[in-house]
Amino acid sequence: MIGDSLLKKKETVLDKWRKAIIASYSPDASLFLRNQKNQFANPVGFTIEKETAEIVQTLFDGGDIETLAISLDRLIRIRSVQDFTPSQATLFLFQLKRIIREETTVESAEDYQKMAALEERIDSLALLAFDIYSRCREQIYDLRLKEIKARAFRIMKDSDLISLDIKQEGNSPHENT
């Protein structure tokens, strides 16, 4: 369990963290992402709000971080298909470390140990985040393949049904890229 001083800062940490995540989007979109509270009208903003709360709560309560896999998946899955590089997509966990440091004063050896333990937990989350990000990207490539197969699954069973000239030339633009 983290010290009382940090526990008091939970809401501030959470607020700053959310702001940092929202700031990774265009400034023109940040008002919408923050202010539209309907979970169906603004699923990205809603996910950020809900899952960051879950993560901070568990981290501060000393809960099992394995239980955060779903929250982390929800956040990273969205970022894995948006205009982010892998590092940009996962940066937000490192930002959380920075925010906590900024909000905390380490005054004793005990504080230091608690802080180190907390940061280690965030590092574990970061490692989990890399796994999730990679899994999402792999899934995108699997889905591409699956869609192509499903698109004409009957044709694949009986290729005589497709006209010859398409078969020879192919209608896939991949061939000329």
Add this chain to the structure above:
Amino acid sequence: MTMSKKHPKPEELVAIDYQPRRRDWMDPHVEFRKGTFNYSANPKSMEYLGLPFVRKWQPTEDDWKLPPNWKEIILNGLRERIDRFRSLRIFMDICVRCGACADKCHFYIGSGDPKNMPVLRAELLRSVYRKDFTTAGKILGKLAGGRELTIPVLKEWFYYFYQCTECRRCSVFCPYGIDTAEITIIGRELLNLVGIGIDWITTPAANCFRTGNHLGIQPHGFKDSVDFAADDLEDITGIKVNPSVNRKGAEVLFVVPSADYFGDPHYFGFLGYLALFHEIGLDYTFSAFASEGGNFGLFHSHEMMKRLNAKIYAEAKRLGVKYIIGGECGHMWRVLHQYMDTMNGPADFLEVPKSPVTGTVFENARSTKMIHIAEFTADLIKHRKLKLDPHRNDNHRITFHDSCNPARAMGLLEEPRYILKNVCNHFYEMPENTIREQTFCCGSGSGLGTDENLEMRLRGGFPRANAVRYVHENHGVNLLVCICAIDKATLPGLMDFWVPGVSVGGLHELVGNALVMKGEKERDNDFRGTPLPGKEEKVHV
């Protein structure tokens, strides 16, 4: 980062500025990142359709090999269309930038990219219109919101007009009724004038022009696939149905999207059509030439749409049918419902559709002479003409995705729900701001449903998937039913990614499962070959 710093912050380590700079919307810079854009049209398909400026190029290349007078061609094209379409001129002039549409686009909601706000997407074209077609813009230029048409502007058009699925959700919220889909349609038309098109639209259009369907299936192949489906249906039900192809004198011509007889899960709905029509003894025929209800011409140009649509009435006339029924498809119905009559009508050689079973006259189709199969089936159920066993669909907990065009372009909101409630026992609606007129697009409509831009489609489809996730978590929904061929092709991937555990099916697949046919054998499996409820053990023995 300076070397003197001992502990670089994480964001310095990854060497990025995590706060994107605010950019002037007039700055036309776009980056063609893999996964977000569509490949260019195959030159062979362009040639087949007689399109101008055939060449090899790709969006990622600097030089798009435009004709020297490309700007003149586009501006003349815009002038011509502003004179031709009064709606376009109004849409160009009337927007007051109230912002009602801004956060309604699924691509904006899923990406946070401001240029996916419908108002800004329209401004991409509107700014050029202002610069060259309004007095204020001619004199004041940028001050009056005018923008010079340059190559970066053209590239930006390509990027964003192919990130609009023409779903028209934004139009529902516009106080002036500006139809952003029409602006996208014109934007794409203008690009096509200088040979800028995408392959996923152009090649299906070329196939369609040659053989009557997107896949290029020839008449004998079409007949084989219908016969094959009849055999499959016999295996499941024990009943041999005899669908006909190109039979003159039938009462009804039945037109389906080609994916219905080839795609998964479309095919199971196709079996449902065959079972239903056999059961009620409908006198119908397919056409091996009007073998595609879909019309990718809509996503290319008005001319292409008209050209590809012409076969429907032509075949109805040649075969001498009385009226036409159409299958489960999305944009197909926008074309049939809103354009066909004036483009290729009047169909004065046809009769107002009248159900031979119930006697219902479909007054709503008095002019087009073509009805949606959901209207037809709902009427049969309403008159208790079908024996249905909804328990056969008890393995499914179902929600309904209103496909954009049937919902917003033709108001087909109640019929599919009425049918569902009669063919299954577990039906749950998604939240109200995500269904009916406010339905969220699959993110793959209007010719964007291909593989190379999957990442963009997953962004655009997130609002839809998010609502499905809600009913999945709260009601255990495991089947997303829809009435659009593009939905059926693209929602399975969307579900796999965002809501694993939810499959996708068609309305008439469930009708077919529930339909108790006269003389059928005891069914063990549904149309997918999955054991029916209570039959699991028997199959495993």
